[in-house]
Amino acid sequence: xxxFGLRTKLVFTFTGLFLAFTLVFAWYLIERQGTIASQALxxxxxxxxxxxxxxxxxxxxxxxxxxxxxxxxxxxxxxxxLLYVVVLKADxxxxxxxxxxxxxxxxxxxxxxxxxxxxQRGELLHVLEPIRSNGKDIGTLAAGFSRQSINQEIRTSTxxxxxxxAVIVLIGFLSAWVISGTIARPMLGLAQKLTRLSQDLxxxxxxxxxxxxxxxxxxxxxxxxxxxxxxxxxxxxxxSSAVLGNAERTVTGNRDVAHRIQELNNxxxxxxxxxxxxxxxxxxxxxxxxxxxxxxxxxxEAGRGFTLVAAEMRRLAESVMESVAGIRRLMNxxxxxxxxxxxxxxxxxxxxxxxxxxxxxxxxxxxxxxKATEQVGRSMDDMAATVSEAMSSTRQTASTAQDLVxxxxxxxxLVGSSSSxxxxxxxxxxxxxxxxxxxxxxxxxxxx
Amino acid sequence: MNADGASRGEHNxxxxxxxxxxxxxxxxxxxxxxxxxxxxxxxLGTRWFGIDVRSIEEVALxxxxxxxxxxxxxxxxxxxxxxxLVTVVGLEQMIGGTGMHSRxxxxxxxxxxxxxxxxYEMAVVAxxxxxxxxxVPSHDSEQDPPPSRPGFVRAEFDWHGNRVWLLDAPMLxxxxxxLAGILSPSEEVEP
Numbered sequence: 181x182x183x184f185g186l187r188t189k190l191v192f193t194f195t196g197l198f199l200a201f202t203l204v205f206a207w208y209l210i211e212r213q214g215t216i217a218s219q220a221l222x223x224x225x226x227x228x229x230x231x232x233x234x235x236x237x238x239x240x241x242x243x244x245x246x247x248x249x250x251x252x253x254x255x256x257x258x259x260x261x262l263l264y265v266v267v268l269k270a271d272x273x274x275x276x277x278x279x280x281x282x283x284x285x286x287x288x289x290x291x292x293x294x295x296x297x298x299x300q301r302g303e304l305l306h307v308l309e310p311i312r313s314n315g316k317d318i319g320t321l322a323a324g325f326s327r328q329s330i331n332q333e334i335r336t337s338t339x340x341x342x343x344x345x346a347v348i349v350l351i352g353f354l355s356a357w358v359i360s361g362t363i364a365r366p367m368l369g370l371a372q373k374l375t376r377l378s379q380d381l382x383x384x385x386x387x388x389x390x391x392x393x394x395x396x397x398x399x400x401x402x403x404x405x406x407x408x409x410x411x412x413x414x415x416x417x418x419x420s421s422a423v424l425g426n427a428e429r430t431v432t433g434n435r436d437v438a439h440r441i442q443e444l445n446n447x448x449x450x451x452x453x454x455x456x457x458x459x460x461x462x463x464x465x466x467x468x469x470x471x472x473x474x475x476x477x478x479x480x481e482a483g484r485g486f487t488l489v490a491a492e493m494r495r496l497a498e499s500v501m502e503s504v505a506g507i508r509r510l511m512n513x514x515x516x517x518x519x520x521x522x523x524x525x526x527x528x529x530x531x532x533x534x535x536x537x538x539x540x541x542x543x544x545x546x547x548x549x550x551k552a553t554e555q556v557g558r559s560m561d562d563m564a565a566t567v568s569e570a571m572s573s574t575r576q577t578a579s580t581a582q583d584l585v586x587x588x589x590x591x592x593x594l595v596g597s598s599s600s601x602x603x604x605x606x607x608x609x610x611x612x613x614x615x616x617x618x619x620x621x622x623x624x625x626x627x628x
Numbered sequence: 629m630n631a632d633g634a635s636r637g638e639h640n641x642x643x644x645x646x647x648x649x650x651x652x653x654x655x656x657x658x659x660x661x662x663x664x665x666x667x668x669x670x671x672l673g674t675r676w677f678g679i680d681v682r683s684i685e686e687v688a689l690x691x692x693x694x695x696x697x698x699x700x701x702x703x704x705x706x707x708x709x710x711x712x713l714v715t716v717v718g719l720e721q722m723i724g725g726t727g728m729h730s731r732x733x734x735x736x737x738x739x740x741x742x743x744x745x746x747x748y749e750m751a752v753v754a755x756x757x758x759x760x761x762x763x764v765p766s767h768d769s770e771q772d773p774p775p776s777r778p779g780f781v782r783a784e785f786d787w788h789g790n791r792v793w794l795l796d797a798p799m800l801x802x803x804x805x806x807l808a809g810i811l812s813p814s815e816e817v818e819p
Contacts (some may be wrong), residue, residue, distance in 0.1 A: 463689070463737050470687045470757060477666050477681050477760055495760070 190360030195544040198352025202345035217330040229309035263324040375588040385578035392571040424539035433534040439526040462500040469493035669758035681795030698750040745798040
């Protein structure tokens, strides 16, 4: 069913009102004009008939000649509405007959009347005026008047009223068109805006509801993750406690190793001192053997054996010195190794202490993390409750938005929006995805 | 006669002064009436020296050497040996001091080789003592000494690839005394 817009309705309404008012006014005017004209004609006819009756009364009373009586009627000859004048005597005989036009027979009303009577017969107005002389009825004047002039005036007035009414209706139509335009256009804009806003609100409500659902899912996942993190934090705390114990034992062990290595270095220093003494003894022995060989050589053949023994002693001393030198090299290597070991031990102690501090920090951080995770879990619960409330509010908002869309549609329908706009509003109301239909040619969207 | 220091560490082979080795020492070839001399081989830096053992009083450990004021540079100072005051001479200062720096770590402590010429004795610093060996003088080694060779070097010869200067102890003492501005016993003996 085709619906009309607000402007059309306003135009139709205002134009109808103007038309009805104009019709009533015109009908009233015409009727009033007719009534007034008829009354004026009756009054004029009665007045004229009375004058004629008084004028002709002496002639009838005296029964004068008709020509004299007609002289009395000369004053009314040529009257535009007067059709005929018939004078009846008291006995009912026609005293005088005057006719301005040919009338059909029987159309004259000829009867005596003791009172003034006016009768309407079609286009004729019959007046019966008694003729009195000295207070006695001596006859009756019957006069007929035409209503053509009245009808002509009524027709003229009707045309004027109709033209005036048409002008009024046209002015009313134009005024209604302009006024409806000034009223309907903003209302149409507001209705479309309200429709769009309600669509947006509905879309936002759906999006918010979807987002809230996703948020609830995310909160559930986060809560699960928080629980896993809590378990992990507990496990990390236990592991960090074990690491802390191991690191403390490592520190103790490294310090023990460093202490032992320091003792070893002290022993090595002692050995070095002993080696220095051995070296000194060997050097002195070499020197003594050298001098012994020198003395043996100076002694000649007698000292040859002494020289050989001295040479063997020098060889022994040199062997001792070579061994000492080898031991010194080994001692140096051992000292370097022990220093490296001490350094490594110190680094190990530093690392172990760092590990201890790190393990304590990890334990502290893990404890804080556990508390934070628990706090986050509680916050997740609060957030889930808040999101649930928000979802309820969103559903209520969506319901309100749907009501608003309904109202907007109704308003839009009342205002007279386009069909595509209504379709959009319908889709916004249903919230279903739409696809364009190519074969209808209208460019409108059709619901899936 | 074998060198008593033939097996020392700084020389990784046995340096013997046996007759077979003696021909190597005497490169110029022994003369028919040559008499072998027992010498002590000592090292100072990279140079090798030989001194007749008959001129050597003893070999002592180098102790504290006291520097003598206004003494020339070759007089390193004086030290006490068994109650005697002995002058310590540096060979490197006497021969110019080139190439005398040690090229390896000494196995033993520095020695003082005390040489004697009559009543005069003097100590020479040695960084190492190889031992003793037999030296047979040759004609080439004692004739026509090069101009750059000091006068207290009596001869020079090769020993296991090392050039050895054979020192004349009396001339060494005389040269040290002369450089110090005093008369030496050799100069007193010589006209």
